[in-house]
Every structure is written in C-alpha cells, then in structure tokens.
Amino acid sequence: MEISASGRLEVRITPDDVGKRVSVRRLGEPGAAPEKFTDTVGVLTSWDNGVLMITRRDGERVRIPQSALVAGKVVPAAPARRRGPAASYRELAHVAARAWRPVESERLGEWELRAAVDDVPRGPGRPGPAPGPRTGFTRRANSVLPLGDPGLPLDAALDAVRRWYGERGLPAYVQTATGAEGTQELLGAELERRGWTREVTAELWTAALAPVADRAGGADVALSRTVDEAWLARYRRTGVGEVALRVLGSRSPRTSGAESEGGPSVWFASVPGTTAGEPLAAIGRCAVDGRWAGFAAVEVDPGRRRQGLATEVMAALARRALDEGASAAWLQVETDNEAARALYAALGFTPHHAYHHYRAPSEPETPSGPGRP
Structure with missing residues (x-):
C-alpha cells in the first residue's frame, strides 16, 4: 500500500487511472470488525458515481465504494513471472488462435472474426443459413479475437460482429483475456455494460x-x-x-481482408x-x-x-x-x-x-x- 512520509496510508489513485493496474485497500465488508481490511489487485475498469470497479486476474469484477478506500496506488502492468517461458499475451493469443484455425475468417481492423461451420450461400438471391440456431465447432474457432483497435467506435464494431455471425447462423462471441500485460479488462467491462454475457472462463498455462x-x-x-x-x-x-x-x-x-498464413x-x-x-x-x-x-x-x-x-x-x-x-x-x-x-x-x-x-x-x-x- 502507499504510505506517506508521516507513515499514514494514502489513496493515490483517481478516475484518471482507469485502465491501469492498481492495488487498493478498503475497509472490510459491512458487519466486519472495524480493523479488518481487504486488499484487491487488478485493473481499474471504471470509477463512476463514487464506485470503483476492479477486474482481478481471473476476470472477477469487484465493486468498491470510494468511501471505503483506505489506500491505493498504481502498480506495474503485470507481475514478474518466476517460472516458465517468458511470453507476452499477444504472442500467446496469436499462437493459440493458429492452433484452432477457423474455416473462415475476416478482419475488422485489428479484430479477427472467426467461424467454423459448413459453407452457407450468401448474397443476392441466396437464402443464407436455415432458420434455427447453429453451433460452430468450439468457441475458440467461432469467436472474435480482439487484439487492438477494430477501426470503428465500439458500438459500431459490435454491430458489425453481430451481422457477420448472424449471416452464418451463429451467435456472436467475443473472446477477451485478463491477468497479463496487454489483456482486455476494459473491453470485457464494456461488453458487460452492453448486456453481453460471460459464458466460459478458462486459463492458458505455459x-x-x-x-x-x-x-x-x-x-x-x-x-x-x-x-x-x-x-x-x-x-x-x-x-x-x-x-x-x-x-x-x-x-x-x-x-477476407488478410493474407492467409500457413x-x-x-x-x-x-x-x-x-x-x-x-x-x-x-x-x-x-x-x-x-x-x-x-x-x-x-x-x-x-x-x-x-x-x-x-x-x-x-x-x-x-x-x-x-x-x-x-x-x-x-x-x-x-x-x-x-x-x-x-x-x-x-x-x-x-x-x-x-x-x-x-x-x-x-x-x-x-x-x-x-x-x-
């Protein structure tokens, strides 16, 4: 925790630190002993109406009233790894995506839209998918991999995503990550604000x-x-x-819109x-x-x-x-x-x-x- 020269705990984060990794200490839950504190480390994904939202490494979101803060500071984007091979999130995301290649993909800026279903005729005079839900083979090969800027405002990008998957008779999924430098805690928070539902959480191990x-x-x-x-x-x-x-x-x-790689x-x-x-x-x-x-x-x-x-x-x-x-x-x-x-x-x-x-x-x-x- 951040301690001043006088030895007192201080809150040294503000709403301007949204998107940064922080460590905060707050008073315990209601009904707990007055001296009990709770520490939370994660990405500050919002600070609205006196309430902070922090996304932990595993994707859990913690709401903290500003009035309960005792101390807080910005900390390095990701903890140093002591075991296993060094690797960035972006490198591993690319490698994992290539290991589960879709049947069809398309670029939307730095987002990759991925689908793995049977061919569906589309275009003028073509009926598209039959009515009823379709299920692609694995979510990993049937979801958006968002590794940067989609080139559109978020709502417009999500509309484009839903159209693209709808043309293929598939539900629209976006895969986000948490817990490493360069992961998408902010995007996950924005999806939840828009009513998107998190269905599966898993981990990548090295x-x-x-x-x-x-x-x-x-x-x-x-x-x-x-x-x-x-x-x-x-x-x-x-x-x-x-x-x-x-x-x-x-x-x-x-x-579509990108070169195919081996x-x-x-x-x-x-x-x-x-x-x-x-x-x-x-x-x-x-x-x-x-x-x-x-x-x-x-x-x-x-x-x-x-x-x-x-x-x-x-x-x-x-x-x-x-x-x-x-x-x-x-x-x-x-x-x-x-x-x-x-x-x-x-x-x-x-x-x-x-x-x-x-x-x-x-x-x-x-x-x-x-x-x-």
Missing part, C-alpha cells in the same frame, strides 16, 4: 517443453499426422464432422486398448508453431485413469515437438477442471492469463407495423 518430454514411461504411444475413427471415438466433443476435422488439422482458413505442424497421439478391438485408452493432440507446442484433446478412458496415460501421451508429443524445434509449451484448461489442473501443475505448467467468451444479448423483437412483416 511450461518449459523439455521437462514434459522427460516424463517418459512404458506406454505404447502412436503418433500420426491425421486422425482416424478410433481417435475420434475417444474425443469427447459434439459435432465432429468435416468442419471439426479442418479445425483439428489447423488448415489455413478462407480469409498453419502449425499438428500431431495426434493414441494409446491402444489392452486387447485388439477395444477403444483407444488415451489420445492427445499437439500443434507445433515455432518455439511453441500447444497441447489439447488429452482424453483417457475412464477405466484407465490414474495410470499415467495422459502424462505418457503428452511426453510422446513433447518429444516430437522438441524434434521440430519447439522449446516451450502451452495449453488451455477450464477453471473447474481440477483433475486436469493437478496433472498440468505436476508437469510444470503455470497460469499465464485467463480468457473469457462473451455472448451477445438476444436481439429485441421488432414490433409489427407498416413495412414490418
């Missing part, structure tokens, strides 16, 4: 790659560039069709069942992109869990990634998946930042009237 590769054992892990029916049968996701195969293989998407090198791992004809015991996927190896789709037969198979799969993929020149690892894990988080922590992974998917509010019904069928 680690050195070599220690993962060293965790080898005796399991028979096969690696392939492609997936077969046995691999897909173990992959617990809905809607695994041609679109899903394109995303899993990370082929370059059709683009995708990462993708490998699939599988561990056979104990007898011939049994379903696969475990699977995994790794996308190698420069120095980064991204792990995903690590699934184990429920009857074979706690036998180290997930570790074996990741170790085999890590060794192949090392052969291709990678040195660092990343993965994404939901905040409530305690088993996976324990496994990844044991392999040396630590959280880098959190990310969140915001869904657009439902369109209000338009009243009928002249010219409005």
